[in-house]
Amino acid sequence: MIGLADCNNFFVSCERSINPALDGKPVVVLSNNDGCVVARSNESKRLGVKMGQPAFEIRDMIEKHRIIALSGNHLLYRDISLRVHDIFRRFVPSALDYSVDESFLDVNGIPVDVLPEIGEAIYNACWKEMRIPVTIGFAPTKTLAKIATEVSKKGGQRLGIIYDEADAVKIYDNIPIYDLWGVGRRLTKMLYQNGVYTIGQFAARDVEWVKKKMGVTGERSWRELHCQPCIELNHVERLLQDSISESRTFPEDVTDYDYIRARIVIYTSDCARKLRAMNGECRSVGVFLRGNPFRNTEPVLRPERVVRLSSPCNDTITLTEVALDILDNIFIEGAAFKRAGVWLGDIQKCVLRPGSLFETEVDAKTEKKQLMNKFMKTIDKINNVVGYKNIGLASQLVKGHQGHNDGYSSSFQAPSRKK
Numbered sequence: 001m002i003g004l005a006d007c008n009n010f011f012v013s014c015e016r017s018i019n020p021a022l023d024g025k026p027v028v029v030l031s032n033n034d035g036c037v038v039a040r041s042n043e044s045k046r047l048g049v050k051m052g053q054p055a056f057e058i059r060d061m062i063e064k065h066r067i068i069a070l071s072g073n074h075l076l077y078r079d080i081s082l083r084v085h086d087i088f089r090r091f092v093p094s095a096l097d098y099s100v101d102e103s104f105l106d107v108n109g110i111p112v113d114v115l116p117e118i119g120e121a122i123y124n125a126c127w128k129e130m131r132i133p134v135t136i137g138f139a140p141t142k143t144l145a146k147i148a149t150e151v152s153k154k155g156g157q158r159l160g161i162i163y164d165e166a167d168a169v170k171i172y173d174n175i176p177i178y179d180l181w182g183v184g185r186r187l188t189k190m191l192y193q194n195g196v197y198t199i200g201q202f203a204a205r206d207v208e209w210v211k212k213k214m215g216v217t218g219e220r221s222w223r224e225l226h227c228q229p230c231i232e233l234n235h236v237e238r239l240l241q242d243s244i245s246e247s248r249t250f251p252e253d254v255t256d257y258d259y260i261r262a263r264i265v266i267y268t269s270d271c272a273r274k275l276r277a278m279n280g281e282c283r284s285v286g287v288f289l290r291g292n293p294f295r296n297t298e299p300v301l302r303p304e305r306v307v308r309l310s311s312p313c314n315d316t317i318t319l320t321e322v323a324l325d326i327l328d329n330i331f332i333e334g335a336a337f338k339r340a341g342v343w344l345g346d347i348q349k350c351v352l353r354p355g356s357l358f359e360t361e362v363d364a365k366t367e368k369k370q371l372m373n374k375f376m377k378t379i380d381k382i383n384n385v386v387g388y389k390n391i392g393l394a395s396q397l398v399k400g401h402q403g404h405n406d407g408y409s410s411s412f413q414a415p416s417r418k419k
């Protein structure tokens with residue numbers, strides 16, 4: 001069996017977690033670039049607010065029903081996400097983070113009759129410690145765990161378990177095909193044209209038909225519906241996420257600027273590499289530092305800032321420049337930090353306009369972007385062959401005097417501040 005823990009209405013729940021006055025009220029969170037709805041509370045869902053709907057379309061509804069529209073605080077969401085994922089890990093041998101608010105739980109070897117207890121314990125811990133409601137599903141495959149979670153959430157349950165195929169088949173006919181994990185708009189259209197409207201109809205098709213129409217991805221989904229596990233997370237992780245982040249807790253409090261600077265370079269490089277791997281580019285960069293929450297001498301330090309880029313970007317050099325700029329702005333001389341992180345947000349599919357044949361003057365910016373793109377692709381290719389830590393920015397090198405190993409080597413003297 002495999003489990004899935006999924007936070008309900010995550011961004012809204014995060015806002016409620018720090019502001020209980022929002023409880024029970026219709027709330028939406030809007031994206032910061034175009035003001036589209038990216039999260040809805042159950043109350044807003046009931047009023048008919050759609051996911052992705054632009055704010056101007058629901059202006060009347062917002063007024064009439066006093067919907068509270070918030071602009072996203074993504075560093076807060078990231079912070080809560082890390083802590084919620086840590087909670088998941090306390091109850092299972094290991095967990096694979098799938099997105100900011102979802103984790104697959106490895107429950108291999110755990111007796112099936114203990115699973116409800118584990119689910120209940122995870123729910124209680126997330127609610128009591130973070131005020132984040134989660135839904136948990138267990139099933140023989142990842143796809144079925146997704147279904148178990150979705151069905152429970154819709155039915156207002158905290159926990160759903162699909163034990164075997166006979167169990168699964170019972171609910172298939174009630175689930176529209178577009179709710180199947182990995183089936184996007186394009187595939188839905190194709191399946192509709194072929195008379196497949198529900199997961200039940202899809203599962204009833206011949207596997208050869210599925211293979212021919214949808215290739216290996218479709219076949220994997222089909223097999224998973226028939227309780228044959230075959231989806232690995234590396235099959236899906238290249239899907240476009242809306243944000244990526246990387247952060248670490250230091251084993252000791254750190255006051256050294258150069259050390260933190262080198263970490264920020266490393267985290268940014270890592271995020272940028274992932275961003276390129278999913279063929280995306282981002283429009284926002286955030287950096288955050290955290291003081292030690294267990295030092296009760298002062299309110300916990302949490303300097304952070306998000307900067308919006310003038311144009312979408314995925315190259316390590318530009319993103320690092322921006323991140324270090326932010327660091328210089330938020331770093332507090334003499335303060336001790338326990339954690340640092342980088343966040344890339346407002347991710348979209350990479351669009352690289354090829355220079356048109358008819359353009360008499362080549363846009364210098366486009367040309368630079370194309371060159372940078374080639375350069376980054378080359379570096380990624382080399383690093384993919386020899387291990388991604390081999391080629392990086394010189395600015396990530398710092399004397400390893402804090403004596404801790406977070407999996408990145410750093411063995412040279414760093415350039416000193418602002419050089």
Ligand SMILES: [Mg+2]
Binds near residue numbers: 006007008009010101
């Ligand atoms: Mg969720």
